[in-house]
Amino acid sequence: MNSTLVLAPKKKSSRVNWARLHPDLLRIISKKLCDIPSFICFRAVCKRWCAATSLSDPPRQFPCVIDWPKGKGKLDDTLRIYSINSRRTHTFQVPDAHFYGPSDGHMLLYEWDRSAKECQSFLNPLAWKERFVPLDVPVNNVDPIRLGRNLIRNDEPALLYKDDEHHFLCFWQSEKNDWTEMRVPFIRTVAFYDHKFFFAEFRNKRVGVIDETTGVLLSYLPPPSDDFYHRYLIATDNGLLAVEMKDGMSILPILMRDASDVTKCQFEVFRLENYPQNSHWIKLTEIGDLMLFLDKQNGFSLKASDFDGFKGNCIYFITSGSKFPKQGYEHVIGRFDLESNRTERVPAPAWLGIRKWERQAAWFIPTLN
Template identity: 25%
Template sequence: MPHHKKHDSYWSRLAPDLLQLICKNILDISDFVRFRAVCKDWRMAIHLSDYSQQPCLFNADILNFNFYTLNSTQWTKFEIVSNFKEKTVLGSSQGYMLIRDIKTWSHYLLNPITGNEIQLPLHDYYLKLLDVELEEGVPKYVAVFTCELIHLAAFVKIYRIEDEKLTMVYQECTAPDVVGTFYKSSIYITSSYDGKVIDRKPGIAMHRMSPPTNMNPFRQCRPCGIASGLLLLEINTRNPECLFEIYRLDDENGSARWIKTNNIGGLVVFWTWTSCICLETNNSGLYKRNSVYYRSSKGFGRFDIENATAEILQSPPPIWYSWFLPSLV
């Protein structure tokens, strides 16, 4: 038998085009979990902004992260590297989860697929993740809501992330029901009563922009950044069918205003009380465009925006969960 010389090979040297093609076809959360096992150099070679994405729902127990996908109607779990007994998940955005260490009262961002962690200099009594902004797949800005225990003061804080260090670029007092999202070069911060657009780089409030039906105690709003601008979902909390009204931001003529719409084109929105994701899709897949997929007391539902009708799709186990969009970097 002829002797074959052994050559060293590295996955990170895989042809870039082939590597991108492989990752574009990673759809199910179980495939993301398997991808986590490959070498870090290979993962770091991935720079995708348009790979096929399938949101899933997640919750965490002491030892595992649990993910539920609508297409498989099954739970996928994988072990957490460190014991999660004294930690809890406070929210997620752009593939990162906000984790609290209950013992030390410290917080950090965690990508459960890659294991990447970003420490946050926050030790507040109450913390809520508003949004994370990515640049080439890497977190560059993070916006949080904090509440101090001693002074009971509530703030929105925006941090810039550079070389694993965080610099606060914006801070202001706010209402406790505040939500926010990054879009274009700005972030929109709003509550049920007020709202404003902030330029995230210098941290300057540009102009006020209240939600369309502000001062309505029976409605809650949720902004969602998209490639072309900003959407706003208003949720009627008195309606048992969880009906939504959708608004699109019109700021092309120098004055910003909300325009009610029943057509968001090829977009689909995934909503729970703790998360909101908006993606492009097509009707050939699992999710139908121009729809809102939501969670109610009856189970998973789909709201048809054009016809203003709702239907229940399935009823998963009644546990706490939030929408999560896996990220490869």
């Protein structure tokens, strides 16, 4: 019996014209991107992809780790931003710039001369927008800080500076489109909550409250614990929180003998109750959907439910270890889970590792605003 092999007709290979994707589908895809730098690259593919998306509606940005040049007269204009979400490093060139550190989505720039380093402006490296700071003080006396005034946009820079014997809080007010300066005690941590500035004094064991509009000192509150020193006040949707490390250890920078010691770092969280009638702090066993982020200068919070694949009830922190004192400090990222009371090391890029200076990388939330 003869058999005949019948060959199926060849199908014409179909090539997808990615440039012709429907705008609604392009918007869905753009929302799935891990970070804003990837969103910028997405919009740069072609005119159709750019037209289907808007700079005013980027994907949710999970905090990144930013590293900036050391300075001291040597000009290095490269910013490195590491995304924990995508595990990718993005670099940005800012010609003729010296950096001092981040505040929200901005980096503090300064001018260098032989006599002093003078403050200049805050720069958004993604949107390339500058806000000139009306100061004429050496940058040595300035600390960029994050107030957490707007937890979604994070677009209002602020700094603390020392002038002679006084300290000042200088912050940008979008409503006035101008900078506001406010004299404050010698403070280490400050949070903006309920239209007030809550601050922990550097030497005194107390928390002060200043009205944003009038600048008047309203009251002093007791600290969360007897050893609230170099700790953090964080404004959240669930109230004002205070965070400190257990066993009286210095919170940040945490100088560890070995990088493996990061797993021994544990934290306690307190919440302010019944302000202003009967103010007191209660210790929390869990913070629900919240994620807290700590570095050497700042503390802030976000909701885990806003990001796919992330779990709440935890604290992310950046610290440094002294495993290699002759070579430099080993910088690491840790994650403390309040439910299990355990800390794990978070994967980080090689450039974050050993450094020959003590300056610590910081959390940074890129923004296009």
